[in-house]
Amino acid sequence: MEGDTFLKIEKLSKHFGGVQAVWDVSFSLRKGEFLGVIGPNGSGKTTLVNLITGFVKPDSGKVIYQGKDITGKMPYTIAGLGISRTFQMVRLFYNLPAYKNLIIPLSSSRVKKLRGGEYGERDDVAVDLLDDMGFERDSFVPYKLAGSLPHGYLKRLDLARAMALRPDLLILDELFSGMAMSEVASTLPLIEKFHEEGLTIIMIEHRLKELFRVVDRVMVLNFGEKIAEGSPQEVMSAETVKKAYLGIEVEIG
Amino acid sequence: MAEVEAKYRKKRLDRGIKARADTIFAIASYKEILYLVLPRALPVILLLALPLVLTGYWGKVLVYACVYGLLALSWDFLASCGLFSLGQAFFLGIGAYIAGTLSYYFHWPPVITLPIATIGGGVISAALLSPVVRLRGVYFAMVTLMLPMLFMKMIETTGIFGGTHGLSALKPLAKGWGGTYLVIGVFLVSLFIFRRIINEDYGLVLRAIRDDDRAVMSAAINIYWRKIQALFVAGAVGAFAGAFMTHHYQFVGMSVFALDYSILPVAAAALGGPGTFAGAALGSMILVPLSEALRALSGLRIAIYCVIMILSVIALPEGIFHYIERKYHQFERLVRVG
Numbered sequence: 001m002e003g004d005t006f007l008k009i010e011k012l013s014k015h016f017g018g019v020q021a022v023w024d025v026s027f028s029l030r031k032g033e034f035l036g037v038i039g040p041n042g043s044g045k046t047t048l049v050n051l052i053t054g055f056v057k058p059d060s061g062k063v064i065y066q067g068k069d070i071t072g073k074m075p076y077t078i079a080g081l082g083i084s085r086t087f088q089m090v091r092l093f094y095n096l097p098a099y100k101n102l103i104i105p106l107s108s109s110r111v112k113k114l115r116g117g118e119y120g121e122r123d124d125v126a127v128d129l130l131d132d133m134g135f136e137r138d139s140f141v142p143y144k145l146a147g148s149l150p151h152g153y154l155k156r157l158d159l160a161r162a163m164a165l166r167p168d169l170l171i172l173d174e175l176f177s178g179m180a181m182s183e184v185a186s187t188l189p190l191i192e193k194f195h196e197e198g199l200t201i202i203m204i205e206h207r208l209k210e211l212f213r214v215v216d217r218v219m220v221l222n223f224g225e226k227i228a229e230g231s232p233q234e235v236m237s238a239e240t241v242k243k244a245y246l247g248i249e250v251e252i253g
Numbered sequence: 254m255a256e257v258e259a260k261y262r263k264k265r266l267d268r269g270i271k272a273r274a275d276t277i278f279a280i281a282s283y284k285e286i287l288y289l290v291l292p293r294a295l296p297v298i299l300l301l302a303l304p305l306v307l308t309g310y311w312g313k314v315l316v317y318a319c320v321y322g323l324l325a326l327s328w329d330f331l332a333s334c335g336l337f338s339l340g341q342a343f344f345l346g347i348g349a350y351i352a353g354t355l356s357y358y359f360h361w362p363p364v365i366t367l368p369i370a371t372i373g374g375g376v377i378s379a380a381l382l383s384p385v386v387r388l389r390g391v392y393f394a395m396v397t398l399m400l401p402m403l404f405m406k407m408i409e410t411t412g413i414f415g416g417t418h419g420l421s422a423l424k425p426l427a428k429g430w431g432g433t434y435l436v437i438g439v440f441l442v443s444l445f446i447f448r449r450i451i452n453e454d455y456g457l458v459l460r461a462i463r464d465d466d467r468a469v470m471s472a473a474i475n476i477y478w479r480k481i482q483a484l485f486v487a488g489a490v491g492a493f494a495g496a497f498m499t500h501h502y503q504f505v506g507m508s509v510f511a512l513d514y515s516i517l518p519v520a521a522a523a524l525g526g527p528g529t530f531a532g533a534a535l536g537s538m539i540l541v542p543l544s545e546a547l548r549a550l551s552g553l554r555i556a557i558y559c560v561i562m563i564l565s566v567i568a569l570p571e572g573i574f575h576y577i578e579r580k581y582h583q584f585e586r587l588v589r590v591g
Contacts, residue, residue: 055467079473091468093461104461105472107454122454165473 005064006031006200007169012051012061021047023224024061029169029202034195036211036232037204039221040244045204046088048221049173052202053085054078065169080110084167088174088204090158094147098135098157101146102126105164114166126164133160134186152183159187163194170194172203176210184210208236220244264588268581292581297441304433311542312433316501318541319436320345323494324518325525325533326443327487332527333451334483335463337390340397342514344491345498346404348374350414352496353505357420363500366424367493374492379485386480389466401510408507419506426500436497440534443490447530459483517541524565526572535574 007029014022022044029035037045050056052063054075063071070078079085084105093101105111106122131137133156141149146157155175162170172191176184184207192214195201205211212218212232220228220235222244228235235241268288280286307315324341331338351370355361385396409417426432450456461469462476469476499505517540518533525536543561547554569576 053471055470074475075467075470076473076475079471085471087468087471091465091471093464093468095464096457096461100457103454103457104469104474107458108473110473161468161472 004030006033006066007052008062008064009052010062010064012048012063013059014047014051014056015059020224022051022058022221025221025224025226026061027219027226027229029200032195032198032200034201034203034214034216036215036218037202037221038206038208038211038218038235042223043221043244044224045221046173047224049085049171049202049204052078053083053171079165080108082110082166082168083171084162084165084169085171086155086158086162086173086175088177090154092146092154092157092161094145096146097143098146098149098153099123099126099130099142101157101161102129102164105161108165111164111166129160129164130157133157133163133190135160152179155179155183156187159190167199169200169202172201172205174204174206176205176207188214260590261587262590264586266584266586268584300437300441301434304430304437314542314545316433316436317545318538319440320494320498321514321517321521321541322440322534322537323436323443323490324514325521325537326440326447326530327490327494328518329522329527329530329533330447330451330490331483331487332522333456333463334459334480335389335466336386336480336483337394338397338487338515339394339519340400340515341491341518342401342510342512343397343404344374344378344488345495345514346401346510347377347488348492348495349499349505349509350495351377351492352499353420353423354414356423356500357415360424362424363426363496366500367496370496370499371489371493374495375485375489378488378492379481382484382488383477383481386477386484398515401512401515405507405510408510415506417507419504419508421504423499423503423505425503426497432497432501436494436501439493439497444530444534451530517544520562524562524573526574526576529572529574529578532572532574536572539573 005028009025009027012022012025013020025044025048027035037048039045047056051058054070054073054077057072061071062069065078065081065083068081070081093104100123103122103126106125127137127142130142135142135153135156141153146154149157155178159172159175162172175187175191179187188210191201191203195214203211203215215232217230218228218232218235219226220238220241222240227240227244228238230238280289303315304312324345327344328338328341348370351373352363352366355366355369356363381400382397385393388396408414414420426435451460458469458474458479462479466476495509498509518537521536521540522533523536524532524540525534526532544554544558547557550557565573
């Protein structure tokens with residue numbers, strides 16, 4: 001086992017009925033690396049996230065995290081090991097105040113252990129976290145029902161929920177979808193800051209311009225298969241990627 | 254020129270006291286203290302005074318209402334984490350038979366059998382239902398509906414624990430008010446503890462599991478373990494009610510697994526307003542005496558009972574307690590418009 005391999009995906013495959021959602025995907029990630037995952041709609045990006053985080057069990061292949069085989073483990077076990085994710089369709093507790101949403105991860109045993117028994121008020125920690133995410137502490141926004149917040153805030157609340165777990169690996173599943181340009185502009189520096197502080201991040205995104213600004217490496221999926229990997233420039237100049245995105249090659253017979 | 258018709262509309266104003274948080278109030282006067290304390294203290298005082306007033310038949314009905322109240326509270330607690338039980342009779346029956354067996358075969362007094370039946374009932378309920386905590390909604394409900402029937406038929410055919418005759422001549426509870434106040438006490442304590450923990454972080458997680466279990470899983474919380482804990486608590490409360498009934502009637506038979514004990518608590522919670530515990534308690538305090546009062550009508554009793562239930566659900570789908578709570582916290586007055 002290589003010393004600095006943080007996450008290693010080996011020949012991961014999953015099909016749903018007749019659809020091969022992910023096929024034979026392998027890649028690895030060093031600690032502190034920032035990987036972007038792109039691909040057309042239905043190319044298996046979200047399934048890949050679900051496979052890594054345990055929400056979907058793979059047909060074959062392995063997920064090795066910090067040298068430990070976590071393939072097929074329960075989602076809460078994997079989250080407890082420090083892999084935290086956001087959801088493409090935000091999953092929040094809409095009839096709770098925004099800051100109370102963070103109480104759920106904050107009351108997990110992982111956070112308890114990381115905080116070393118020494119324990120402040122969870123509510124204060126939650127409001128602090130939201131403040132970091134741009135929910136102004138002195139406004140009433142953190143105390144409003146999550147269900148009454150606009151979409152951009154919900155996305156950032158979902159990010160705060162993922163960060164509340166103090167993850168070692170953060171997986172962002174189309175965080176920017178549905179966000180206004182200004183919201184993207186204010187959220188991107190946050191993610192860059194997490195990365196600079198040493199957090200390992202996998203980011204799935206359709207907004208390539210923003211993505212390419214922050215990632216170290218990009219992986220491209222199409223029809224569940226990995227078709228390219230490398231720096232943003234390398235990937236975007238690859239023939240396979242151009243075909244996948246623009247659909248140039250249509251030769252029948 | 255057409256005459257301008259005066260129009261009125263209802264204006265609602267919150268009566269609320271300035272609250273710093275959900276549980277911290279800024280109280281300025283006796284009036285405000287009363288405003289907060291009365292709705293909590295009054296039902297308690299009423300319930301504690303009732304046994305002194307009600308004797309004979311209606312005294313028995315009160316005890317019965319408390320037993321159903323405990324089952325309704327237990328149902329509401331399970332429902333708070335998304336487990337919808339149609340088998341409250343199972344919890345009741347397990348507790349009743351544990352207490353019955355210990356009392357019949359070992360001649361242990363209620364002081365020992367009640368705690369054992371409560372804890373044991375909780376453990377058995379949690380253990381037997383733990384394989385199905387992954388089921389949600391109607392699937393979990395189906396399993397819980399079957400369990401009491403399964404136990405009833407097992408006792409009937411194998412003849413264990415007295416078979417169809419049941420176990421009789423069991424040790425009685427303390428004479429006088431003792432039994433009545435025991436069940437009222439446990440009922441009130443459960444009510445206030447449940448209302449408390451559902452708003453603590455622990456209860457928050459339970460409610461979150463009901464809303465979106467995947468989001469809770471991704472927050473590194475073992476939702477199945479939490480659900481098993483909830484099953485233990487709900488099972489223990491139901492089992493206490495059963496054990497109490499066993500000693501109260503000095504008899505335990507297959508009837509403790511009857512469908513009534515499963516359905517009526519759900520009806521009580523639905524009528525009173527689910528998710529508040531107070532609603533479940535209120536509902537059973539209304540339904541049980543109502544059902545007894547209708548006994549005079551013999552044949553039509555169930556029919557009228559059903560009509561009342563249907564009408565109340567249509568008229569007040571939110572439940573009586575939610576309605577009262579809302580009205581209590583609001584002024585309402587007509588304001589002229591136009």
